[in-house]
Amino acid sequence: MSPRVSNTFDMAIGVIPIALLIALWQGIAMSGAAPPSLLPPPGVVFGRFLQQIVSPAYLEHAYVTLYRLFVGFGIAVLAGVTFGILMTGSKAVASIVRPIVRVLAPVPKIALYPAFTLTLGYDDASKIALVIADAMFPILLATYQGALAVEPKLAWSARAAGVSPLKTLFTVILPAAMPSVLTGCRIGLIISCIVVFLAEMITSTDGLGHLLVRAARNFQTVDMFVPLITISILGLLLNAAFNALRRYLLRGFPEEK
């Protein structure tokens, strides 16, 4: 099978479990085990979703969530990759950053969120800070591990050509570690999706997470499920975009199996 045909095939296969899940949902709703006011049938929810997805007010909330997600994730990538690479290049940087990472990485970042809201306010800044705090460590660690594993002869080839150690770090070590860096970024992206939603659920006046909590508190169960579907579809789209970017960036690397 050609890759394209097998991709379409895989996607078709992938739809089946999702369809089964929705069928199960429909089955439970129809069985009367849960009253429709608490568990609305999927048809009603998707109908509402289609209605909302074209409503400017709803899109405004989705946009706010996406904005926090991208800014937070972007800064996490920048900081994680930079520190991860610099740790590889300099023993001094490594000896400063490593203990900090060791202490902070296992801390449940969500516990920092009250502190963030108190210091940074209830707006974007506190949510972005939480996304950065949570997404940065897996990216940093993946970059550091990947960079350490780069074949030294690649760097030697650059150094022998007269390229400075710092330039070698960013023009050879970083691109050579790219497969590992991107694995870290994918984990960071998933974490970002979860965390931005969570932060909005805890304290927010806007965003998809806030819509969900507000609907739940008012027993608007249909409206409660709509943000959930929105964020999972956003996750799917982001993942697809990320994979396309990954394929492009790794086009020269041997195929992974």
Added chain:
Amino acid sequence: MISIDRVSKQFETSRARRHLALSDISLSVARGEFVSILGPSGCGKSTLLYIVGGFVEQSSGAVIVDDNPVTGPGPDRGPVFQEFALFPWKTVLGNVMYGLDQRGMPKDEALARSRELLTMVKLSGYENFYPKELSGGMKQRVAIARTLAYRPNILLMDEPFGALDAHTRTKLQNDLLGIWEKDRKTVLFVTHSVEEAVFLSDRVVMMTSSPGRIKDIIKINLPRPRERAALLLNRRYQDYVVEIEKMMDEQPETRVS
């Protein structure tokens, strides 16, 4: 000119024992001379080459290249590795241009120089291929072009044809001699093949292992330019090969560390 003066190298092994890889190596290589270092695997011949390249630091002794002690890599000494060490994220042309680009050569000049080198190694037409799309022999041609691009006076070749099949190997040996005849760079060539060493070199340095020492240096008095077919029938060539092989057999086999 390369002057290796009483160089030793100790490695700390995993069991906290010291392994003496090189012991008291002294060797002078004249400008324009082609010298092979021949020895069993594990005799430290590659380590010696890396020390001359400035990639690995010696434990004692000194390496002087054109009156300057070696303290690190530099564009006067161009390495070629058995593993090719090409940048997988760059095209063939990108690999060859990398060093020139980084050192600030104008784009069009770097492009012209790189194309000229790719023609020299018989790879014009492959500029936009990625290394993974090439055979082993072609990859090594790219690596040689990448190193020649920044015009090193000295080539440090670390079993460059060791990973290639016999046919490709002899072809690249011929081509290397052809390129070398044009400007007679100083070459330090590590190999474990007796025929290869005799065919290419002005002198063959034989090493023993554990610890790596120079056992003997044999001057190869064969006319240049050398042609493989003629040389294979040459009595003197045959004698060199037989004599050196006999000397190699005299040393006990050592475990590979």
